[in-house]
Amino acid sequence: MSRLFLLRRALFLTLMLLTALPAMSLAAIPQPGQTNLAPMASGPTVTVTEDLVNVRSGPSTAYGIVGRATRGKSLEVVGKNAGATWLKICCVSSKQGWINASLVKANGDLSAVPQAAAPAPPPAATVKRAASAPAPNVRAAGFFGYGIQVDTSADKGFIVGAVKNMGFNWVKFQLPWKDFEGQPGQIDFGGLDDMVGQFNGNGLNILASIVKAPQWARPGNSNFDVEGPPADPGTYANFVRAFASRYCGRVQAVEVWNEQNLWYEWGGEPIDPGRYVQLLAAAYRAIKGACPGMIVVSGALTPTGAPAPLAMDDIAYLSAMYRAGLRSYSDAVGAHPSGFNCPADGDWRSVSDGSAGYRGPFDNRHHSWCFRGTMEGYRNVMVANGDGGKRIWPTExxxxVSNSPHPGYEYAADNSADEQAAWTVRAYQMARSWGWVGPMFLWNLNFESGEQSAFKVWGTPTYDALRNMSK
Known part of the structure; x- marks a missing residue:
């Protein structure tokens, strides 16, 4: 047969196909040069709600990326994991994959979607012990500052006087989102105006740590016995946008969440650095859009070597945050370099304090034991990821110190009031000299009950030592 005959026959068959399938969109028919088209959806679908979402080979960020989906893309749901926190979808680049359920909107009921078996997890990545070497002593952009977290239920005049008497210039408080937006879109900042006015009006800079999603914003299968993040990062972004717009110029910085590598701070849900960075990215864009000068601090991690599902090692989590894009969505990196019963300049590899081993079932030696180990570990991760021009903010x-400590805080009985004073002063001195630390927030000024009271410095030798410390 001639080429002309074959060409005419192909054209005839194409026209017949179009006539026989009038309801089919032309976009669904392969065009010249077009490949990897997904099959038409036959089951329930979801629509991507974020600008760019990773599709992975399994239901967690530990699995590799097999493709990406953009905002508005519709995907067929063919399976889900046990908690329905990850959905198996079809298809991206002709491949099935898994997508985080918090980043899509269901177009119908997904309850009948069967549970899908997850593939074997990839080999655990070797976590480079970034805490094993001193951090480069190179100055970073930004500034140092003296701060402390306060119990805002106390008299505000007392707080202002106590902080300024120490020679400190920053205060931090937690702001529970759930207390200010009981229903979607109904934001009431209540008495916050007066508190911000008193602190800022008396020359104190403010760091607000915005945490605790209201129940209406959390996933439907949440464990409401613990606080947790929203299902849709956009709901949090809407709230922080309103906050930044209202307090622009009066609140200097916002910390986006708190200790998200710990199960009960992440709602009992699977710990997921990638999902956290999506929350951070949405918040960063919202805050900067409303108040470009407001500083955005990434949520500080809890220093720990506890295993899953209780927590994720904070060095590993920070590294995963960088892989997910942390560098582009923060002005500073939050940290909680707890001291436990290790001196401020103590080395976690050699510290020999008698009760240090009580924390041991997880790791006999771990950077989280010591203030310096956590700070140097984070700094090394930042430098390794090209983010050495940014500062660490120890937000707690x-x-x-306690003679009768709460369970889990037994190390407090090993610390004396004089040690607390000396180590706290030393921590401020070291951090200032390093040149890559921003404002430091001591935990805490004036909490009176529970395990929090063991850290209180009001009325202690530590308060006097900090007041007399050279600044």
Missing amino acids: FGWA
Whole structure:
């Protein structure tokens, strides 16, 4: 047969196909040069709600990326994991994959979607012990500052006087989102105006740590016995946008979440650095859009070597945050370099304090034992990821002292009031000399009950030592 005959026959068959399938969109028919088209959806679908979402080979960020989906893309759901926190979809680049359920909107009921078996997890990545070497002593952009976390239920005049008497210039408080937006879109900042006015009006800079999603914003299968993040990062972004717009110029910095590598701070859900960075990215864009000068601090991690599902090693989590894009969505990196019963300049590899081993079932030796180990470990991760021009903000640190400590805080009985004072002063001095630390927030000024009171410095030798410390 001639080429002309074959060409005419192909054209005839194409026209017949179009006539026989009038309801089919032309976009669904392969065009010249077009490949990897997904099959038409036959089951329930979801629509991507974020600008760019990773599709992975399994239901967690530990699995590799097999493709990406953009905002508005519709995907067929063919399976889900046990908690329905990850959905198996079809298809991206002709491949099935898994997508985080918090980043899509269901177009119908997904309850009948069968549970899908996850593939074997990839080999665990070897975590480079970034805490094993001193951090480069190179100055970073930004500034140092003296701060402390306060119990805002106390008299505000007392707080202002106590902080300024120490020669400190920053205060931090937690702001529970759930207390200010009980229903979607109904934001009431209540008495916050007066508190911000008193602190800022008396020359104190403010760091607000915005945490605790309201129940309406959390996933439907949440464990409401613990606080947790929203299902849709956009709901959090809407709230922080309103906050930044209202307090622009009066609140200097916002910390986006708190200790998200710990199970009960992440709602009992699977710990997921990638999902956290998506929350951070949405918040960063919202805050900067409303108040470009407001500083955005990434949520500080809890220093720990506890295993899954209780927590994720904070060095590993920070590294995963960088892989997910942390560098582009923060002005500073939050940290909680707890001191436990290790001196401020103590080395976690050799510290020999008698009760240090009580924390041991997880790791006999771990950077999280010591203030310096956590700070140097984070700095090394930042430098390794090309983010050495940014500062670490310790948004909570300190040493507990108690003769009858709460369970889990037994190390506090090993610390004396004089040690607390000396180590706290030393921590401020070291951090200032390093040149890559921003404002430091001691935990805490004036909490009176529970394990929090073991860290209180009001009325202690530590308060006097900090007041007399050279600044």
